[in-house]
Amino acid sequence: MSEHIVSRKIYFVVFGALMVGTVLTVAAAQFDFKQFNTLIAMTIAVTKALLVILFFMHVRYGSKLVMLVVAAGFFWLAIMLVLTLSDYRTREWLGRVSPTPHARTATSGATKRPASESTTGH
Amino acid sequence: MAQSHTIAAEHGGQHPAAHEALAHHFDNLEQQREAGNLGMWVFLIQEVMFFGGLFLVYVIYRSAYPEAFAAASNHLDWRLGGFNTVVLICSSLTMALAVWATQVGKSRGTQLLFMTLTMILGMVFLGVKAVEYYDKYVHHLIPLNWASYSFNWEQSLAPGVTEQNIQMFYWIYFAMTGLHALHMIIGIGILLPIMYQAWRGAYSPEYHAPVEIFGLYWHFVDIVWIFLFPLLYLLGAHYGGGAH
Numbered sequence: 001m002s003e004h005i006v007s008r009k010i011y012f013v014v015f016g017a018l019m020v021g022t023v024l025t026v027a028a029a030q031f032d033f034k035q036f037n038t039l040i041a042m043t044i045a046v047t048k049a050l051l052v053i054l055f056f057m058h059v060r061y062g063s064k065l066v067m068l069v070v071a072a073g074f075f076w077l078a079i080m081l082v083l084t085l086s087d088y089r090t091r092e093w094l095g096r097v098s099p100t101p102h103a104r105t106a107t108s109g110a111t112k113r114p115a116s117e118s119t120t121g122h
Numbered sequence: 123m124a125q126s127h128t129i130a131a132e133h134g135g136q137h138p139a140a141h142e143a144l145a146h147h148f149d150n151l152e153q154q155r156e157a158g159n160l161g162m163w164v165f166l167i168q169e170v171m172f173f174g175g176l177f178l179v180y181v182i183y184r185s186a187y188p189e190a191f192a193a194a195s196n197h198l199d200w201r202l203g204g205f206n207t208v209v210l211i212c213s214s215l216t217m218a219l220a221v222w223a224t225q226v227g228k229s230r231g232t233q234l235l236f237m238t239l240t241m242i243l244g245m246v247f248l249g250v251k252a253v254e255y256y257d258k259y260v261h262h263l264i265p266l267n268w269a270s271y272s273f274n275w276e277q278s279l280a281p282g283v284t285e286q287n288i289q290m291f292y293w294i295y296f297a298m299t300g301l302h303a304l305h306m307i308i309g310i311g312i313l314l315p316i317m318y319q320a321w322r323g324a325y326s327p328e329y330h331a332p333v334e335i336f337g338l339y340w341h342f343v344d345i346v347w348i349f350l351f352p353l354l355y356l357l358g359a360h361y362g363g364g365a366h
Contacts, residue, residue, distance in 0.1 A: 003152070003155065005225045006218075006222065011219060015212075015214075019211060022204065025352050025356065026356065026359075041352035041353070041356060042349075042352070044352070045349050048348045049345045049348055049349070052214065052345050052348070056214055056218045056337075057342075062159070066159060066160055069163050069164060070163060070167070073166075073167030073170050076171065077170055077171060080171070080174055080175070080178060081174070081181070084178055084182075088185070
């Protein structure tokens, strides 16, 4: 058998790293880093996901073909995210259309319903 | 030699060295294992695209209504979400150890122990999720409008934030965590027959592909939650005067 068996030691080290990452995510969210909060949280999440994929899911020891399929899959995901967001983020540049599904400042028709109406129904 | 092996396999798989789990269209168990592994990865990439679309919806609506998302996220209990994150990471470890136990030929008892732990942790996750969903139901945060039940944000709204914006967060919350929970339920359903086979002693260092392939699925579901936890639960932690 050419199958690579990952040692238990590596599993426990990766497990420890995932736990540390979880604690770091929660700790970082308690502080206001302005726009960097999301960046920090996503950096930790991507690192954790990579650890799971490479070690728990054995891609680190897998065939070239599996590595290629995994990398291609996430590349396709990146295409979806980047191209869609490059559309949404540049709509304002034209100065004519709303950058969001609904106008950012729209408040008309969006007033809070009275509690009595929502509880009694119709 | 390889040719005669193939011919023997084609005529009913009566090759003396053939394992009973070897399908006749594969040369050997190693080839079968790698093919199954690759097939599972292709399926998981489809899952990545499937959940990816939901993450994209999240990103677009959150960038449109950042204040509403922070306020809505603040109502979720990050302690329950964090606890569930720990539970899922533990279940990933026990699943990895279950695969390891079959790879090195540990006893049926050891294999079943790790599989049972994985299943119990999965059920703990779903139990906590049910508690959270019930809390959302009680507080009228399920985005439904029935005759007897409708979405209602009890707290005051910051300027520029509408109840519809808050409701959008909860649509996304229930769509993403609901589909994730469905994957967990399906996972537990698949684990049961694998445990039955392990109890029968079907898995050995030569043949354990079902355990390994199920492990890939289980770890994938864990990865989805690794992203859902900070994106849904931790937005509001520093909102409105620090953590609660």
